[in-house]
Amino acid sequence: xxxxxxxxxxxxxxxxxxxxxxxxxxxxxxxxxxxxxxxxxxxxxxxxxxxxxxxxxxxxxxxxxxxxxxxxxxxxxxxxxxxxxxxxxxxxxxxxxxxxxxxxxxxxxxxxxxxxxxxxxxxxxxxxxxxxxxxxxxxxxxxxxxxxxxxxxxxxxxxxxxxxxxxxxxxxxxxxxxxxxxxxxxxxxxxxxxxxxxxxxxxxxxxxxxxxxxxxxxxxxxxxxxxxxxxxxxxxxxxxxxxxxxxxxxxxxxxxxxxxxxxxxxxxxxxxxxxxxxxxxxxxxxxxxxxxxxxxxxxxxxxxxxxxxxxxxxxxxxxxxxxxxxxxxxxxxxxxxxxxxxxxxxxxxxxxxxxxxxxxxxxxxxxxxxxxxxxxxxxxxxxxxxxxxxxxxxxxxxxxxxxxxxxxxxxxxxxxxxx
Numbered sequence: 001x002x003x004x005x006x007x008x009x010x011x012x013x014x015x016x017x018x019x020x021x022x023x024x025x026x027x028x029x030x031x032x033x034x035x036x037x038x039x040x041x042x043x044x045x046x047x048x049x050x051x052x053x054x055x056x057x058x059x060x061x062x063x064x065x066x067x068x069x070x071x072x073x074x075x076x077x078x079x080x081x082x083x084x085x086x087x088x089x090x091x092x093x094x095x096x097x098x099x100x101x102x103x104x105x106x107x108x109x110x111x112x113x114x115x116x117x118x119x120x121x122x123x124x125x126x127x128x129x130x131x132x133x134x135x136x137x138x139x140x141x142x143x144x145x146x147x148x149x150x151x152x153x154x155x156x157x158x159x160x161x162x163x164x165x166x167x168x169x170x171x172x173x174x175x176x177x178x179x180x181x182x183x184x185x186x187x188x189x190x191x192x193x194x195x196x197x198x199x200x201x202x203x204x205x206x207x208x209x210x211x212x213x214x215x216x217x218x219x220x221x222x223x224x225x226x227x228x229x230x231x232x233x234x235x236x237x238x239x240x241x242x243x244x245x246x247x248x249x250x251x252x253x254x255x256x257x258x259x260x261x262x263x264x265x266x267x268x269x270x271x272x273x274x275x276x277x278x279x280x281x282x283x284x285x286x287x288x289x290x291x292x293x294x295x296x297x298x299x300x301x302x303x304x305x306x307x308x309x310x311x312x313x314x315x316x317x318x319x320x321x322x323x324x325x326x327x328x329x330x331x332x333x334x335x336x337x338x339x340x341x342x343x344x345x346x347x348x349x350x351x352x353x354x355x356x357x358x359x360x361x362x363x364x365x366x367x368x369x370x371x372x373x374x375x376x377x378x379x380x381x382x383x384x385x386x387x388x389x390x391x392x393x394x395x396x397x398x399x400x401x402x403x404x405x406x407x408x409x410x411x412x413x414x415x416x417x418x419x
Contacts (some may be wrong), residue, residue, distance in 0.1 A: 007110055007111075007114060007116070007401060007402075007405070008398050009107065009109075009110055009397040009398050009401055010109070011390065011391070011394030011397070013106065013109070014102060014103060014106045014393060014394060014397055015390040015393055015394070017051065017102045017105070017106070018094055018098060018099065018102055018393065019094070021044060021047065021048070021086065021094075021098055022098075024043050024044045024047065025038075025040035025041075025088065027091065027384065029091075029384045031091050031092055031094075031384030031385075031386075032088050032092050032094060033090055033091060033092065034086065034087055034088040035087060035088065035089075035090055035131070035132075036087040036129035036130075036131065036132060037129070037153070037157070037162040037165055037166065041087050041166075042165065042166065045067060045166060048086060048102075048105070048126055049069075051105050052067070052069035052105060052108075052124065053069075055069070055071070055105055055109045056071055056109075056112035057069035057070055057105075058070050058072075061166065061167035061168060062168070062175065062176040063139065063163075063168050063169045063170075063172040063173050063174070064128050064135055064136050064138075064139035064140065064163070064168055064173060064176040065128040065129075065136060065162075065163050065167060065168030066125055066127055066136045066137075066140060066176065068124075068125050069104075069123065069124045070122070070123050071108045071112065071121060071122040071124075072121050073118050073119055073120045073121040073122070074118070075119060075120075077120070077181075077184075078180065078182055078183060078184035078411075079121040079122060079123040080118070080121075080184060080185055080186075080404055080407055080411070081122070081124075081125060081183045081185070081186045081187075082100065082103070082104040082123070082124055082125070082404070083100060083101055083123070083125030083126060083127065083188065084097040084098070084100025084101050084104075084126075084127065084130070084188055084358070084359055085097035085100075085101070085126065085128075085129075085130035085131070085359060086101055086126055087128075087129055087131050087132075088131060089131050089382045091382075091383070091384060092382055092383070092384075092386070093380075093382070093383060093384060093385070093386025093387070094386065095191045095376075095381075095387070095393070096190075096191060096193065096381050096386060099374070099388065099393055099396065099397075101126050103189045103393070103397035103400050104124030104125075104189075104400070105124055106397055106401075107122070107124075107397065107400055107401045107404060118404070118405070119408050119412065120184060120408055120411065122404065123183070125140075125359075128166065128168070130358075130359055133151050133159075134359075134362065135151060135159070136359070137359040137361075137362035137363055138362050139177065140176055140178050140362065141178075141362040141363060141366055142174070142366070143362060148160060178366065179366065179367075180366060180367045183363070184368070184407075184411045185331070185334060185368040185369070185407055185411055186360060186363040186364070186367055186368070186369050186370070187334060187338075187360075187369075187370045187371065187372065187400060187403055187404070188358060188359060188363075188370075189371075189374070189396045189397065189399070189400045190354075190358060190371060190372070190374075191373070191374055191375075191376045191381060191386070191388045192352075192373040192375055192379070192381075193356050193376055193379070193381035194355065194356070194381075195376070195379025196350070196379075197350070197352075197373060197374070197376075198375050198377065200350050201348070202348045202349050203342075203347045203349065203375075203392070203395055204347050204348070204349040204350075204372060204374065204396065205349065205350060205351075205352045205371075205373030205375075206335050206338045206339050206349055206350070206352070206372070206373075207330050207335075207351075207352065207353065207371035207372070207373055208290065208329065208330055208351050208352065208353050209290050209327055209328055209329035209330050209353055209354070210290075210328045210353070210354045210357060210360065210364070210371070211259075211288040211289055211290050211327050211353060211354065212288065212289060212290070212291075212292050212295055212324075212325055212326050212327030213286065213287065213323060213325040213357070214286075214287045214288075214321065214323065214324055215285065215286055215287075215321070215322045215323035215324075216284065216285045216287075216319050216320065216321055216322065217282065217283075217284050217319070217320045217322050218245065218282070218284065218285060218317065218318070218319050218320075219280065219281070219317070219320075220239075220241050220242045220245065220280065220281045220315050220317050221238060221279070221280050221315060221316045222235075222236035222239075222241065222278065222279050222280070222313070222314070222316075223236040223277070223279055224270075224276050224277055224278065224280075225276070225279075226276070226277070227275045227277055228275065230277055235277050236277075236279075236313065236314045237277050237278055237313065237315075238269075238278045238280050238281045238315055239269055239281050240278075240313055241281070241310060241315040242267070242269075242281035242283055244309045244313070245283075245305070245306050245309055245317070246264045246267070246283065248302065248305040248306070248309065249263070249264050249302065250264075252298055252301060252302055252305075253287075256298065258289060258291070258294050259289060259290055260287065260289040260294065261286075261288050261289075261355060262285070262286070262287050262288075262298070263285070264283050264284065264285055264286075265284065265286060266284040267282070268281065268283070269281050270282075284322070285302075287299070288355055289327070290329070290353045291327065292326060292327055303319065325357065325361070326365075328360070328361045328362075328364040328365060329364070330364070330369055330370045330371060331364075331368035331369060333368065333410060334368055334369065334370030334403070334407065335351070335370060337370070337403050337406045337407055337410060338370060338372055338399065338403050339351075340406065341403050342399060344402065345398060345399065345402060347395055347399065352373065354373070356381075358371065372396055372399050372400055372403070373396075374388055374393065374395060375392055376388055
């Protein structure tokens, strides 16, 4: 218990590391561009690997290009793992993904310089390409698609070439799969990328789970015709029908009891001319919720609404599923541990769900998962002005450290311990 109360991260060192990593791929506006497999991404990976070695970890690269730093425990066997990603969107900020990786390294630094070994080994993982293909965490969960063409980059570069750049190997991608016997529990520290913590004033978010997601491509087909000579009653206006469907999606998200969000963020009108009745509209739906059952119920309601609108507007509607990601719930044991740590550290906290995807979502498909959130100023992320204060980063890292110390006991021999 003494260790739990006395060990703490070096906040200044952690935040210097964040600032130093942000120099790689730095943009004129202060943001960062470190798209996976680019030169900037490779340089950042090299720097992070060197920090892992300095912290006392052995480092290996798996077939998916994941960087895995391992700090030995008193006994071999399943590790307690953490980590996130260091690749960014084309114009990103300093904290998304990075905080989770560098906090994981900082936790090990503290243990190493204090000559502390936990019962379990600790792994800090840098997952490959979280912002696009999510191939790193999916490969670790054994959920990759076997067709290499699926992962081809927008510029035509093959996944074989991409993984080869970073020490991975597409031909052995199955070897990246991990099991509960290798990772006993995974805890990811991340900036919230939303405004809940800022609105409640709490310092830590204890994540209940990561939402599932459906994406659908919808095509509404009517009949293009002259906008002047076609009477209103004789029209088959695809845009009028699509507009009603967009409103129906929004109404579904707003008025249905639950924690769902429903969005139409893409729309294309054809022929898209002022003097022609629209004959075809394509739009895409993003539907998210923490409950898979509730998602399926929302889909049934939405399809019924769309059918009624198509009938009333004399149009046809076709829906094609383009993405389906199952929700992942955080393990109650880990949620309880994080909450208890917050009370011990006098950090205010709240329970919340993550509506953004994270590496933890895939890792939680084969082992116990938990997440710790710290606030994002203004709820902003994936932007140059993404910001989480040095104090908030330090608080999150200390919560991660203490959670590991607690889980080291909870996941003891025979998993006998309970909170």
